[in-house]
Amino acid sequence: MEHTLQRFFLEIAYDGTAYHGWQVQENAVSVQQKLNEALHKILRCPIETIGAGRTDTGVHAKQLFVHLDVPTDKIPDESRFLHSLNALLPYDIAVYRIIPVDQDAHARFDATERAYEYHVHLRKDPFKIHKSWQLRDLPDIVLMNEAATFLIGTQDFGCFSKSHTQVYTNICSITRAYWQETNEGLVFHITANRFLRNMVRAIVGTLLDIGLKKKAPESIRDIINSKDRAKAGTSVPAHGLYLTKVVYPYIDTAF
Structure with a gap:
């Protein structure tokens, strides 16, 4: 049985010192990789995130937005979700908000x-x-x-x-x-x-x-x-x- 999807934005921040930038890549640890892995554990389904842009190795982000699609039967309670996600993430990555958005909202292309x-x-x-x-x-x-x-x-x-x-x-x-x-x-x-x-x-x-x-x-x-x-x-x-x-x-x- 297929489930419909709800799109969310996450507001995140990170110290980029330990990472080879935002974007997932082979043979290197990235912020996106760590975020996707933590989301997978919490939501118990494969999750792909799309970021507002790429930051290079060593660059930091005080505010970055990403979007992801979550099956409607797995939509989380906001407070518990943020607590659990931050507990799973490394100390140098934080998630501040989860925001429901329209299905066609896009973290990269909609940024003005x-x-x-x-x-x-x-x-x-x-x-x-x-x-x-x-x-x-x-x-x-x-x-x-x-x-x-x-x-x-x-x-x-x-x-x-x-x-x-x-x-x-x-x-x-x-x-x-x-x-x-x-x-x-x-x-x-x-x-x-x-x-x-x-x-x-x-x-x-x-x-x-x-x-x-x-x-x-x-x-x-x-x-x-x-x-x-x-x-x-x-x-x-x-x-x-x-x-x-x-x-x-x-x-x-x-x-």
Whole structure:
């Protein structure tokens, strides 16, 4: 007897240090693998999850949404389900919410906005290992923020994309990009409708070159127009990067 399915979104967060990114892959441990295994144990049926996007090895997520389909005869009690799922998951993966959605809702394709942060610090700090990137020299935040204004808008950002990725377009719409000083260092904030593979880390590396006066702020405009990855800066390490927010038109994603 076939059972109908109910689609749910899960809001999750994770420390990516121990994982080879979000997506299931052969011969490597991923966040998606651990989540699917825990869901299988609780729901006692094979479960496949679809995430809002992929994060690379070592990248963290403060908020990521995934969707899954659950047979209606196995729909869980929310409170008990969250407690059981978090108990089964490793300490570095957490599930905050389970949200019933329409059957055609899609965690990846329906996301209208994604936000990232990149964290850097300036002095040796054992508590920031795998959580922030230590810089030797202090970059000029004014120059970096001047350069970041050239990122705003809808443009071809192929110059910041990892080579040979299979995407239908390199066009993205960036709505926010700026550096913020904190008591411990600097944080780069960026929001867009979509991101290319490795895009944020390449942007950060390029802006840091400008902040260290290796390039002029307006050079970023020429780099974008070139569509040439070799013109942009080096990709910074993954461990300073955090996916912080994913927005959908039909659910409250505030935290």
